[in-house]
Amino acid sequence: MEPVLYSLPDGWSWRKLSELAKTTSGGTPSRSNKDYWGGSIPWVKSGELGDSRVEKNEEFITEVGLKNSSAKLFPKESLLLALYGATAGKLGVLTYDAATNQAVCCISQDDQLLARDFLRYYLLSQRKKIIEDSFGGAQPNISQAYVREIDIPTPPLTEQIRIVEKLDALLTRIDTAIEHLQSKLDLSKQLFDSVLDEFFKLSDCDSVPLTEVVDFIGGSQPPKSQFSDVQKEGYVRLIQIRDYKTDNHIVYVDSASTKKFCTKDDVMIGRYGPPVFQILRGLDGAYNVALMKAVPNEDVLTKDYLFWFLQSPSIQNYVIGISQRAAGQSGVNKKALEKYLIPVPSKAIQNDIVDKVGQLVNKSRNLEAGVTAEITSLNQLKASILDSAFKGEL
CATH class of the missing domain: 3.90.220.20 (DNA methylase specificity domains)
Known part of the structure:
Protein backbone atom coordinates (compact mmCIF):
# COMPACT_ATOMS: atom_id res chain seq x y z
CA MET A 1 0.00 0.00 0.00
CA GLU A 2 1.34 3.44 -0.88
CA PRO A 3 2.37 5.50 2.15
CA VAL A 4 -0.22 7.99 3.36
CA LEU A 5 1.05 11.51 2.87
CA TYR A 6 -0.94 13.72 5.21
CA SER A 7 0.57 14.74 8.53
CA LEU A 8 -0.92 13.71 11.86
CA PRO A 9 -1.51 15.62 15.10
CA ASP A 10 1.05 15.47 17.88
CA GLY A 11 0.92 12.16 19.72
CA TRP A 12 -0.39 10.28 16.67
CA SER A 13 1.70 7.95 14.51
CA TRP A 14 1.38 5.88 11.34
CA ARG A 15 1.59 2.16 12.08
CA LYS A 16 1.07 -0.89 9.91
CA LEU A 17 -1.99 -2.96 10.77
CA SER A 18 0.35 -5.93 11.32
CA GLU A 19 1.93 -4.02 14.24
CA LEU A 20 -1.45 -3.64 15.91
CA ALA A 21 -3.40 -6.80 15.00
CA LYS A 22 -3.26 -10.34 13.68
CA THR A 23 -5.19 -11.47 10.61
CA THR A 24 -6.56 -14.95 9.96
CA SER A 25 -8.88 -16.30 7.28
CA GLY A 26 -11.39 -19.11 7.63
CA GLY A 27 -12.01 -22.23 5.60
CA THR A 28 -14.63 -24.58 4.18
CA PRO A 29 -15.01 -28.20 5.31
CA SER A 30 -15.47 -30.70 2.48
CA ARG A 31 -19.00 -30.46 1.13
CA SER A 32 -18.91 -34.14 0.21
CA ASN A 33 -18.60 -35.24 3.84
CA LYS A 34 -22.02 -35.05 5.53
CA ASP A 35 -20.41 -35.46 8.95
CA TYR A 36 -18.92 -31.98 8.59
CA TRP A 37 -22.19 -30.14 8.10
CA GLY A 38 -25.40 -29.48 10.03
CA GLY A 39 -23.75 -29.16 13.43
CA SER A 40 -23.98 -26.44 16.07
CA ILE A 41 -21.06 -24.21 15.04
CA PRO A 42 -22.17 -21.12 13.07
CA TRP A 43 -20.28 -20.80 9.76
CA VAL A 44 -20.35 -17.26 8.36
CA LYS A 45 -19.89 -16.56 4.66
CA SER A 46 -18.52 -13.36 3.15
CA GLY A 47 -21.92 -12.60 1.64
CA GLU A 48 -23.37 -12.37 5.15
CA LEU A 49 -21.25 -9.34 6.05
CA GLY A 50 -23.09 -6.06 5.68
CA ASP A 51 -21.22 -3.41 7.70
CA SER A 52 -23.19 -4.32 10.80
CA ARG A 53 -23.20 -6.78 13.64
CA VAL A 54 -23.49 -10.38 12.45
CA GLU A 55 -26.61 -11.68 14.18
CA LYS A 56 -27.59 -14.59 11.93
CA ASN A 57 -26.10 -16.97 9.40
CA GLU A 58 -27.43 -19.72 7.15
CA GLU A 59 -25.05 -22.66 7.61
CA PHE A 60 -23.54 -24.60 10.50
CA ILE A 61 -20.65 -27.05 10.74
CA THR A 62 -19.74 -29.79 13.22
CA GLU A 63 -16.77 -30.12 15.57
CA VAL A 64 -15.43 -32.81 13.22
CA GLY A 65 -15.75 -30.45 10.26
CA LEU A 66 -13.95 -27.70 12.18
CA LYS A 67 -11.04 -30.02 13.12
CA ASN A 68 -10.67 -31.47 9.63
CA SER A 69 -10.54 -28.23 7.66
CA SER A 70 -8.84 -24.86 7.67
CA ALA A 71 -11.91 -23.36 9.33
CA LYS A 72 -11.25 -21.70 12.69
CA LEU A 73 -13.52 -20.70 15.55
CA PHE A 74 -13.41 -16.95 16.10
CA PRO A 75 -14.65 -15.39 19.36
CA LYS A 76 -17.65 -13.17 19.82
CA GLU A 77 -16.98 -9.47 19.07
CA SER A 78 -14.32 -10.31 16.44
CA LEU A 79 -13.97 -7.90 13.53
CA LEU A 80 -14.47 -9.54 10.12
CA LEU A 81 -13.55 -8.30 6.64
CA ALA A 82 -14.82 -9.82 3.36
CA LEU A 83 -11.80 -10.48 1.14
CA TYR A 84 -13.49 -11.25 -2.17
CA GLY A 85 -16.80 -11.81 -3.88
CA ALA A 86 -19.72 -9.43 -4.28
CA THR A 87 -19.30 -8.08 -0.73
CA ALA A 88 -15.50 -7.55 -0.85
CA GLY A 89 -14.53 -4.84 1.62
CA LYS A 90 -17.66 -5.23 3.74
CA LEU A 91 -17.19 -5.47 7.50
CA GLY A 92 -18.97 -7.28 10.31
CA VAL A 93 -18.71 -7.84 14.05
CA LEU A 94 -19.60 -11.27 15.44
CA THR A 95 -22.29 -11.39 18.10
CA TYR A 96 -21.44 -15.03 18.88
CA ASP A 97 -18.51 -17.42 18.48
CA ALA A 98 -18.37 -18.56 14.84
CA ALA A 99 -16.25 -20.02 12.07
CA THR A 100 -16.05 -18.38 8.63
CA ASN A 101 -15.26 -19.35 5.06
CA GLN A 102 -11.93 -18.55 3.42
CA ALA A 103 -13.30 -15.35 1.88
CA VAL A 104 -13.50 -13.79 5.36
CA CYS A 105 -10.55 -12.32 7.27
CA CYS A 106 -10.75 -12.08 11.05
CA ILE A 107 -8.76 -9.14 12.46
CA SER A 108 -7.77 -9.54 16.12
CA GLN A 109 -6.36 -6.27 17.39
CA ASP A 110 -4.16 -5.71 20.45
CA ASP A 111 -6.64 -4.13 22.88
CA GLN A 112 -3.85 -2.16 24.54
CA LEU A 113 -2.92 -0.44 21.28
CA LEU A 114 -6.01 -0.32 19.11
CA ALA A 115 -9.75 -0.03 19.76
CA ARG A 116 -11.66 -2.42 17.52
CA ASP A 117 -14.27 0.09 16.47
CA PHE A 118 -11.60 2.69 15.72
CA LEU A 119 -10.11 0.20 13.28
CA ARG A 120 -13.57 -0.70 11.93
CA TYR A 121 -14.39 2.91 11.19
CA TYR A 122 -10.98 3.49 9.59
CA LEU A 123 -11.33 0.47 7.30
CA LEU A 124 -14.81 1.72 6.38
CA SER A 125 -13.35 5.11 5.46
CA GLN A 126 -10.68 3.43 3.31
CA ARG A 127 -12.91 0.91 1.52
CA LYS A 128 -12.87 2.65 -1.86
CA LYS A 129 -9.05 2.76 -1.87
CA ILE A 130 -8.78 -0.83 -0.62
CA ILE A 131 -11.03 -2.04 -3.43
CA GLU A 132 -9.18 0.01 -6.06
CA ASP A 133 -5.79 -1.24 -4.84
CA SER A 134 -6.94 -4.85 -4.71
CA PHE A 135 -8.93 -5.08 -7.93
CA GLY A 136 -7.88 -8.11 -9.94
CA GLY A 137 -9.72 -9.75 -12.82
CA ALA A 138 -13.50 -9.51 -12.69
CA GLN A 139 -13.77 -9.06 -8.92
CA PRO A 140 -11.89 -7.35 -6.11
CA ASN A 141 -9.63 -9.80 -4.30
CA ILE A 142 -8.17 -8.38 -1.09
CA SER A 143 -5.20 -10.38 0.14
CA GLN A 144 -4.28 -10.78 3.79
CA ALA A 145 -0.81 -9.54 2.87
CA TYR A 146 -2.37 -6.31 1.65
CA VAL A 147 -4.49 -5.99 4.80
CA ARG A 148 -1.45 -6.37 7.03
CA GLU A 149 0.31 -3.53 5.21
CA ILE A 150 -2.52 -1.01 5.61
CA ASP A 151 -1.25 2.15 7.31
CA ILE A 152 -3.31 3.08 10.36
CA PRO A 153 -3.30 6.62 11.84
CA THR A 154 -2.92 5.74 15.51
CA PRO A 155 -3.63 8.18 18.34
CA PRO A 156 -3.41 7.20 22.03
CA LEU A 157 -6.04 4.66 23.05
CA THR A 158 -8.04 7.19 25.07
CA GLU A 159 -8.28 9.43 22.00
CA GLN A 160 -9.36 6.47 19.85
CA ILE A 161 -12.20 5.75 22.26
CA ARG A 162 -13.28 9.42 22.26
CA ILE A 163 -13.31 9.45 18.45
CA VAL A 164 -15.34 6.22 18.31
CA GLU A 165 -17.93 7.64 20.71
CA LYS A 166 -18.23 10.77 18.60
CA LEU A 167 -18.52 8.78 15.36
CA ASP A 168 -21.13 6.48 16.91
CA ALA A 169 -23.29 9.49 17.80
CA LEU A 170 -22.89 11.33 14.49
CA LEU A 171 -23.11 8.40 12.10
CA THR A 172 -26.06 6.83 13.91
CA ARG A 173 -28.04 10.01 13.33
CA ILE A 174 -27.08 10.04 9.65
CA ASP A 175 -27.89 6.35 9.20
CA THR A 176 -31.28 6.91 10.85
CA ALA A 177 -31.99 9.74 8.42
CA ILE A 178 -30.97 7.55 5.47
CA GLU A 179 -33.24 4.75 6.71
CA HIS A 180 -36.16 7.18 6.88
CA LEU A 181 -35.48 8.37 3.35
CA GLN A 182 -35.23 4.79 2.11
CA SER A 183 -38.57 4.07 3.76
CA LYS A 184 -39.98 7.03 1.87
CA LEU A 185 -38.81 5.45 -1.40
CA ASP A 186 -40.30 2.09 -0.42
CA LEU A 187 -43.64 3.67 0.46
CA SER A 188 -43.64 5.58 -2.83
CA LYS A 189 -43.12 2.31 -4.71
CA GLN A 190 -45.94 0.65 -2.77
CA LEU A 191 -48.26 3.56 -3.48
CA PHE A 192 -47.37 3.50 -7.19
CA ASP A 193 -48.11 -0.22 -7.39
CA SER A 194 -51.39 0.18 -5.54
CA VAL A 195 -52.60 3.00 -7.79
CA LEU A 196 -51.42 1.18 -10.93
CA ASP A 197 -53.47 -1.85 -9.91
CA GLU A 198 -56.57 0.29 -9.37
CA PHE A 199 -56.37 1.66 -12.93
CA PHE A 200 -57.08 -1.81 -14.32
CA LYS A 201 -59.97 -2.73 -12.03
CA LEU A 202 -62.60 -1.91 -14.64
CA SER A 203 -66.07 -3.29 -14.00
CA ASP A 204 -67.89 -1.63 -16.88
CA CYS A 205 -66.12 -3.36 -19.76
CA VAL A 344 -60.65 -4.35 -22.70
CA PRO A 345 -62.25 -0.89 -22.51
CA SER A 346 -62.57 1.48 -25.45
CA LYS A 347 -59.33 2.84 -26.88
CA ALA A 348 -60.26 6.29 -25.54
CA ILE A 349 -60.35 4.88 -22.00
CA GLN A 350 -57.13 2.92 -22.63
CA ASN A 351 -55.40 6.13 -23.73
CA ASP A 352 -56.77 7.99 -20.70
CA ILE A 353 -55.37 5.30 -18.38
CA VAL A 354 -51.99 5.45 -20.11
CA ASP A 355 -51.93 9.26 -19.70
CA LYS A 356 -52.73 8.98 -15.99
CA VAL A 357 -50.05 6.32 -15.50
CA GLY A 358 -47.57 8.60 -17.27
CA GLN A 359 -48.37 11.43 -14.85
CA LEU A 360 -47.96 9.05 -11.92
CA VAL A 361 -44.62 7.83 -13.27
CA ASN A 362 -43.34 11.40 -13.59
CA LYS A 363 -44.32 12.24 -10.01
CA SER A 364 -42.73 9.04 -8.72
CA ARG A 365 -39.51 9.66 -10.65
CA ASN A 366 -39.28 13.25 -9.39
CA LEU A 367 -39.76 12.05 -5.81
CA GLU A 368 -37.20 9.28 -6.27
CA ALA A 369 -34.66 11.69 -7.76
CA GLY A 370 -35.08 14.12 -4.87
CA VAL A 371 -34.83 11.48 -2.17
CA THR A 372 -31.89 9.78 -3.88
CA ALA A 373 -30.06 13.11 -4.00
CA GLU A 374 -30.65 13.55 -0.25
CA ILE A 375 -29.31 10.05 0.45
CA THR A 376 -26.23 10.77 -1.70
CA SER A 377 -25.65 14.00 0.20
CA LEU A 378 -25.88 12.22 3.56
CA ASN A 379 -23.45 9.53 2.42
CA GLN A 380 -21.03 12.25 1.34
CA LEU A 381 -21.39 13.82 4.78
CA LYS A 382 -20.53 10.46 6.38
CA ALA A 383 -17.41 10.21 4.24
CA SER A 384 -16.41 13.76 5.18
CA ILE A 385 -16.87 13.07 8.90
CA LEU A 386 -14.80 9.88 8.70
CA ASP A 387 -12.07 11.70 6.80
CA SER A 388 -11.94 14.42 9.45
CA ALA A 389 -11.89 11.88 12.26
CA PHE A 390 -8.74 10.15 11.05
CA LYS A 391 -6.92 13.42 10.46
CA GLY A 392 -7.51 14.40 14.07
CA GLU A 393 -9.96 17.15 13.08
CA LEU A 394 -13.14 15.77 14.64
Missing part, protein backbone atom coordinates in the same frame (compact mmCIF):
# COMPACT_ATOMS: atom_id res chain seq x y z
CA ASP A 206 -65.55 -6.91 -20.97
CA SER A 207 -62.57 -8.90 -19.72
CA VAL A 208 -61.13 -11.63 -21.91
CA PRO A 209 -58.30 -14.18 -21.60
CA LEU A 210 -54.99 -12.58 -22.49
CA THR A 211 -54.24 -15.04 -25.28
CA GLU A 212 -57.45 -14.05 -27.09
CA VAL A 213 -56.15 -10.54 -27.70
CA VAL A 214 -52.36 -10.97 -27.32
CA ASP A 215 -49.89 -13.28 -29.07
CA PHE A 216 -46.82 -14.25 -27.07
CA ILE A 217 -43.93 -14.99 -29.41
CA GLY A 218 -40.74 -16.55 -28.06
CA GLY A 219 -37.29 -15.55 -29.26
CA SER A 220 -34.52 -17.51 -30.97
CA GLN A 221 -30.92 -18.19 -30.05
CA PRO A 222 -28.31 -18.00 -32.81
CA PRO A 223 -25.11 -19.90 -31.89
CA LYS A 224 -22.53 -17.86 -29.97
CA SER A 225 -19.98 -18.75 -32.63
CA GLN A 226 -21.84 -16.34 -34.91
CA PHE A 227 -21.78 -13.40 -32.48
CA SER A 228 -19.93 -10.25 -33.52
CA ASP A 229 -18.78 -7.38 -31.28
CA VAL A 230 -19.04 -4.97 -34.19
CA GLN A 231 -21.95 -4.30 -36.49
CA LYS A 232 -21.36 -5.51 -40.04
CA GLU A 233 -23.43 -5.35 -43.17
CA GLY A 234 -26.45 -7.60 -42.81
CA TYR A 235 -25.99 -7.87 -39.03
CA VAL A 236 -28.48 -6.78 -36.37
CA ARG A 237 -28.22 -6.31 -32.63
CA LEU A 238 -29.17 -9.38 -30.59
CA ILE A 239 -31.32 -8.19 -27.69
CA GLN A 240 -30.93 -9.95 -24.33
CA ILE A 241 -32.62 -9.11 -21.01
CA ARG A 242 -29.53 -7.36 -19.65
CA ASP A 243 -29.43 -5.04 -22.67
CA TYR A 244 -32.43 -3.12 -21.33
CA LYS A 245 -30.24 -1.96 -18.42
CA THR A 246 -26.82 -1.49 -20.01
CA ASP A 247 -25.06 -1.18 -23.36
CA ASN A 248 -21.91 -2.83 -21.98
CA HIS A 249 -22.55 -6.20 -23.65
CA ILE A 250 -23.74 -5.37 -27.17
CA VAL A 251 -23.46 -8.21 -29.68
CA TYR A 252 -24.64 -8.51 -33.27
CA VAL A 253 -25.82 -11.49 -35.33
CA ASP A 254 -26.50 -12.13 -38.99
CA SER A 255 -30.10 -11.04 -39.57
CA ALA A 256 -30.55 -14.15 -41.74
CA SER A 257 -29.90 -16.37 -38.69
CA THR A 258 -33.17 -15.40 -36.97
CA LYS A 259 -36.76 -14.46 -37.74
CA LYS A 260 -37.55 -12.96 -34.33
CA PHE A 261 -37.26 -9.18 -34.36
CA CYS A 262 -38.53 -6.37 -32.12
CA THR A 263 -38.81 -2.59 -32.33
CA LYS A 264 -38.53 0.08 -29.63
CA ASP A 265 -42.29 0.26 -29.04
CA ASP A 266 -42.84 -3.50 -28.84
CA VAL A 267 -43.79 -4.93 -25.46
CA MET A 268 -41.15 -7.45 -24.39
CA ILE A 269 -41.22 -9.93 -21.50
CA GLY A 270 -38.18 -11.26 -19.68
CA ARG A 271 -38.91 -14.95 -19.23
CA TYR A 272 -36.13 -15.66 -16.74
CA GLY A 273 -34.84 -13.86 -13.69
CA PRO A 274 -34.31 -12.78 -11.16
CA PRO A 275 -36.78 -11.24 -11.36
CA VAL A 276 -38.91 -13.21 -13.79
CA PHE A 277 -41.64 -11.50 -15.83
CA GLN A 278 -39.88 -8.19 -16.37
CA ILE A 279 -41.84 -5.98 -18.79
CA LEU A 280 -39.43 -4.19 -21.10
CA ARG A 281 -39.29 -2.01 -24.22
CA GLY A 282 -37.09 0.50 -26.00
CA LEU A 283 -34.67 -1.46 -28.22
CA ASP A 284 -34.55 -2.46 -31.88
CA GLY A 285 -33.09 -5.77 -33.01
CA ALA A 286 -33.47 -9.53 -32.89
CA TYR A 287 -34.38 -11.01 -29.51
CA ASN A 288 -33.12 -14.18 -27.87
CA VAL A 289 -34.89 -17.08 -26.14
CA ALA A 290 -34.87 -15.38 -22.72
CA LEU A 291 -37.36 -12.88 -24.11
CA MET A 292 -40.78 -13.10 -25.68
CA LYS A 293 -42.78 -10.44 -27.48
CA ALA A 294 -46.34 -9.59 -26.45
CA VAL A 295 -48.17 -8.61 -29.64
CA PRO A 296 -51.67 -7.19 -29.01
CA ASN A 297 -54.54 -7.23 -31.46
CA GLU A 298 -54.30 -3.50 -32.11
CA ASP A 299 -57.90 -3.34 -33.30
CA VAL A 300 -58.94 -3.63 -29.64
CA LEU A 301 -55.79 -3.18 -27.54
CA THR A 302 -52.99 -0.56 -27.63
CA LYS A 303 -49.38 -1.46 -26.95
CA ASP A 304 -49.07 1.22 -24.28
CA TYR A 305 -52.11 -0.05 -22.39
CA LEU A 306 -50.76 -3.62 -22.55
CA PHE A 307 -47.31 -2.44 -21.42
CA TRP A 308 -48.66 -0.99 -18.18
CA PHE A 309 -51.26 -3.70 -17.61
CA LEU A 310 -48.53 -6.36 -17.59
CA GLN A 311 -46.68 -4.36 -14.91
CA SER A 312 -49.64 -4.15 -12.54
CA PRO A 313 -48.99 -6.02 -9.26
CA SER A 314 -51.97 -8.36 -9.64
CA ILE A 315 -50.75 -10.04 -12.83
CA GLN A 316 -47.11 -9.79 -11.73
CA ASN A 317 -47.81 -11.67 -8.50
CA TYR A 318 -50.00 -14.21 -10.30
CA VAL A 319 -47.52 -15.06 -13.06
CA ILE A 320 -44.48 -15.08 -10.79
CA GLY A 321 -46.28 -17.30 -8.29
CA ILE A 322 -47.40 -19.78 -10.96
CA SER A 323 -43.95 -19.84 -12.54
CA GLN A 324 -42.22 -20.53 -9.23
CA ARG A 325 -44.59 -23.36 -8.34
CA ALA A 326 -44.50 -25.12 -11.70
CA ALA A 327 -42.34 -28.25 -11.53
CA GLY A 328 -39.05 -27.79 -13.33
CA GLN A 329 -40.03 -24.28 -14.40
CA SER A 330 -37.38 -21.64 -13.78
CA GLY A 331 -39.07 -18.84 -15.70
CA VAL A 332 -42.40 -17.51 -16.94
CA ASN A 333 -44.95 -20.27 -17.44
CA LYS A 334 -46.70 -19.26 -20.68
CA LYS A 335 -49.76 -21.34 -19.77
CA ALA A 336 -50.36 -19.05 -16.81
CA LEU A 337 -51.02 -16.24 -19.28
CA GLU A 338 -53.74 -18.18 -21.12
CA LYS A 339 -56.20 -18.01 -18.24
CA TYR A 340 -55.51 -14.51 -16.98
CA LEU A 341 -58.18 -11.96 -17.87
CA ILE A 342 -57.47 -8.51 -19.25
CA PRO A 343 -60.13 -5.78 -19.21
